[in-house]
Amino acid sequence: MSALDKPAPVNVARQHDVATALRAFLPAASVLFSAEDVKPYECDGLSAFRQMPMVVALPATEPEVQRVLQTCHRMQVPVVPRGAGTGLSGGALPLGDGVLLSLAKLMRIIEIDPLARTARVQPGVRNLAISEAAAVHGLYYAPDPSSQIACSIGGNVAENSGGMHCLKYGLTVHNVLKLRAYTVEGEFIEIGSDSLDAAGYDLLALLTGSEGLLAVITEVTVKLLPKPQRAQCVLAAFDDVEKAGQAVANIIAAGIIPAGLEMMDKITTGAVEPFVNAGYPLDAEAILLCESDGADEEVADEIERMKAVMHGSGAVEVRVSQSEAERVRFWAGRKAAFPAAGRVSPDYYCMDGTIPKRALPRVLKAIADLSLEYKLRCMNVFHAGDGNLHPLILYDANQPGELERTEEMGAKILKLSIDVGGTITGEHGVGVEKIDSMCDQFAAPELAMFHAVKRAFDDTGLLNPGKAVPTLHRCAEMGRMHVHAGQVAFPELPRF
Amino acid sequence: MDATIQQLAQTLRDASANKTPLRIVGGDTKDFYGNPCTGETLSTRAHRGIVEYEPTELVITARAGTPLAEIEAALKDKGQMLAFEPPHFSKSPPSPLTPLPHRGEGKSTLGGCIAAGLSGPRRPYAGAVRDLVLGVRILDGAGADLRFGGQVMKNVAGYDVSRLMAGAMGTLGVILEVSLKTLPLPATELTLHQQHNEVDAIRLMNEWAGQPLPISATAWCGGDLGIRLSGAASAVEAARKKLGGDVVDATQAATFWQGIRDHADPFFAKDETLWRLSVKSTAPAITLPGTQLIEWNGALRWLRTDASASDVRAAAQEAGGHATLFRHGKSEDGVFHPLSPTLAAIHRRLKKTFDPAGILNAGRLYPGM
Numbered sequence: 135m136s137a138l139d140k141p142a143p144v145n146v147a148r149q150h151d152v153a154t155a156l157r158a159f160l161p162a163a164s165v166l167f168s169a170e171d172v173k174p175y176e177c178d179g180l181s182a183f184r185q186m187p188m189v190v191a192l193p194a195t196e197p198e199v200q201r202v203l204q205t206c207h208r209m210q211v212p213v214v215p216r217g218a219g220t221g222l223s224g225g226a227l228p229l230g231d232g233v234l235l236s237l238a239k240l241m242r243i244i245e246i247d248p249l250a251r252t253a254r255v256q257p258g259v260r261n262l263a264i265s266e267a268a269a270v271h272g273l274y275y276a277p278d279p280s281s282q283i284a285c286s287i288g289g290n291v292a293e294n295s296g297g298m299h300c301l302k303y304g305l306t307v308h309n310v311l312k313l314r315a316y317t318v319e320g321e322f323i324e325i326g327s328d329s330l331d332a333a334g335y336d337l338l339a340l341l342t343g344s345e346g347l348l349a350v351i352t353e354v355t356v357k358l359l360p361k362p363q364r365a366q367c368v369l370a371a372f373d374d375v376e377k378a379g380q381a382v383a384n385i386i387a388a389g390i391i392p393a394g395l396e397m398m399d400k401i402t403t404g405a406v407e408p409f410v411n412a413g414y415p416l417d418a419e420a421i422l423l424c425e426s427d428g429a430d431e432e433v434a435d436e437i438e439r440m441k442a443v444m445h446g447s448g449a450v451e452v453r454v455s456q457s458e459a460e461r462v463r464f465w466a467g468r469k470a471a472f473p474a475a476g477r478v479s480p481d482y483y484c485m486d487g488t489i490p491k492r493a494l495p496r497v498l499k500a501i502a503d504l505s506l507e508y509k510l511r512c513m514n515v516f517h518a519g520d521g522n523l524h525p526l527i528l529y530d531a532n533q534p535g536e537l538e539r540t541e542e543m544g545a546k547i548l549k550l551s552i553d554v555g556g557t558i559t560g561e562h563g564v565g566v567e568k569i570d571s572m573c574d575q576f577a578a579p580e581l582a583m584f585h586a587v588k589r590a591f592d593d594t595g596l597l598n599p600g601k602a603v604p605t606l607h608r609c610a611e612m613g614r615m616h617v618h619a620g621q622v623a624f625p626e627l628p629r630f
Numbered sequence: 631m632d633a634t635i636q637q638l639a640q641t642l643r644d645a646s647a648n649k650t651p652l653r654i655v656g657g658d659t660k661d662f663y664g665n666p667c668t669g670e671t672l673s674t675r676a677h678r679g680i681v682e683y684e685p686t687e688l689v690i691t692a693r694a695g696t697p698l699a700e701i702e703a704a705l706k707d708k709g710q711m712l713a714f715e716p717p718h719f720s721k722s723p724p725s726p727l728t729p730l731p732h733r734g735e736g737k738s739t740l741g742g743c744i745a746a747g748l749s750g751p752r753r754p755y756a757g758a759v760r761d762l763v764l765g766v767r768i769l770d771g772a773g774a775d776l777r778f779g780g781q782v783m784k785n786v787a788g789y790d791v792s793r794l795m796a797g798a799m800g801t802l803g804v805i806l807e808v809s810l811k812t813l814p815l816p817a818t819e820l821t822l823h824q825q826h827n828e829v830d831a832i833r834l835m836n837e838w839a840g841q842p843l844p845i846s847a848t849a850w851c852g853g854d855l856g857i858r859l860s861g862a863a864s865a866v867e868a869a870r871k872k873l874g875g876d877v878v879d880a881t882q883a884a885t886f887w888q889g890i891r892d893h894a895d896p897f898f899a900k901d902e903t904l905w906r907l908s909v910k911s912t913a914p915a916i917t918l919p920g921t922q923l924i925e926w927n928g929a930l931r932w933l934r935t936d937a938s939a940s941d942v943r944a945a946a947q948e949a950g951g952h953a954t955l956f957r958h959g960k961s962e963d964g965v966f967h968p969l970s971p972t973l974a975a976i977h978r979r980l981k982k983t984f985d986p987a988g989i990l991n992a993g994r995l996y997p998g999m
Contacts, residue, residue: 328950339793
């Protein structure tokens, strides 16, 4: 989809009926429909896409969520679930004829069980709030997307969010035990269990990352981990991006799984340094941040091994954080990369492809070439350990044609990610943003299977329609029907 | 598409058209597991071999018929492992009731390992088989060749159909290829032995799991508690000092953990009905009659008992989990824990989605699907 696609008009005729039906059981203040009231919901973290919702519903309890779903199902109104609205792919973009179902009022931490190391929370609880509440027990919730101060756990599950520490501690899917959820008809389901697995198909994996298309989550039980005794970070500077990429491979080859392994290129360090004074070597072509955490003895050992690998890989400078303050300073620049992009450019567009690490030099070279071709600057930050690349294309939406050029360049980067054996999205989701690139990544029979999986949960197609999986028709119209091995789904069907 | 796949796909198309039930078989080492399922044998053994293994990417891709042992040897050669410690049930002789043509070569294959979805002692610390699955290539019931996921750690494009295949007992597709995340072998391993009663053992295992200790397996049986430590020598040594107990001879320890993993341990040798209770790790001691072996910090309780299926299922549910009739059970009791009506309906619709003719391992997971 393109941000330039026109928003749909709000269905004013139905608005009154739907709002009235919802106000039969929700307080008036929890059912919004006037333009000024619903304006804050017109977009999520991907602000290039905007659409006014027909009605916004703000239930505060599980039974209220259920009644919203039952009501919408009875009236055949599409429902778009929304958490904190920080998503970067437009997964919570409203519909002009739909109800935006905000789960933000379900924000209670129901229980922390320190001995079992679990937290049972409502979907509107912020990611960081779980770790804060668990801290007194020496525990924390591992997945830490960079928006963790604001993003909610319900949204994390819907998007299968990652973060800086995924390589060692996994994604959301690895850290969730159980969900309470409602189907589009408003029927209750419990997915997963308080144990480490559940009977039947792994619906927990299927729901995690399903972008709100299969069910609405009303409670999440997450796994908590013991806080490491100590964390220390190695900062290594390289005069060549390829050498930095090789150093990443060498770290893994040495049998080390770092707690975090991040790369920033020269444009990025140059952009962030003035804001955070992290002390980055600004003449380096790339820097790596490599973190070790765990028991004291283990970290001491691992840091020595990491240093040796960095030197052996040709680092021109290697520093080790000597205090917690210094470690935080090393990371401050990485964490400030997005805000810094916002300061050096009026607008930026963040990509999210994941690639095999060995393809890094090729991909970075190609991005540099595209940057010249499209006359757009690009900052590269990279979850190097797991191959998740975040090129930030800098542009100015007020310059005619720049947004179009940006989107085109972005799509080319995603295509490149697929071509080297990777994926169009590592952690931000498809949403509306990358829906056309799905036509490049999957063949028609696979897309058809995704639609069939959706129907197994939501036969009516009322739950977050139009997101995550493109229609075959759309792919065909885009001229991007991807056929591998000569296979087409339902070859007997005519194809326009 | 290579010839083996074409042949498998053709078999599926024909079986689908004729509604011929198929029984998918890899190494045929887990014939005992799941509900009885009949059908023409569809062997995946010919589709074997490692497709790609790049240690620095932490990913291995192999065909379904590849023996697990072959994969593990290739990984070990590069200092890596399958961290979920998959069981190899190769030691168990085929049941005399199994018709001869169905008896395999007695070697667990990758496909069977994924389809059964079983993980070994390291599971609570390093993840389950589903946690390490990155991508699959399958043939659905109609013979369509489909790929989901991929070969990278982080991938949220499309629904996570790859992990759905783990534990689906072959009812959703014939697995052709799997990509798995690999992890480095620990530098050192050491096993400690302590003596505790069941209640204390459950409490201690959970307390330790809440501390930054390099524990990689726990097993309690009849008053004996085994604790395996894995990691840097310094960290293992520090944990040994902290936890105390006798250090078990390394060879003996390796045999012990392998015995737990592969059910070669004497506990599993009896012909009594064996239940697998997956419960909340802190759940109080299960009070049913019989003998228990506890793993996973208390989250997995193997129970040999003659208690009724309904009593065992009720106890597991009360303990926050579910019970599987693992071996030597009565077929009328069903192997897997019953689902709620809403979830059962979703299961049936998913089955129909992937296997419209209902020919793949029909009934092996639940009756009628």
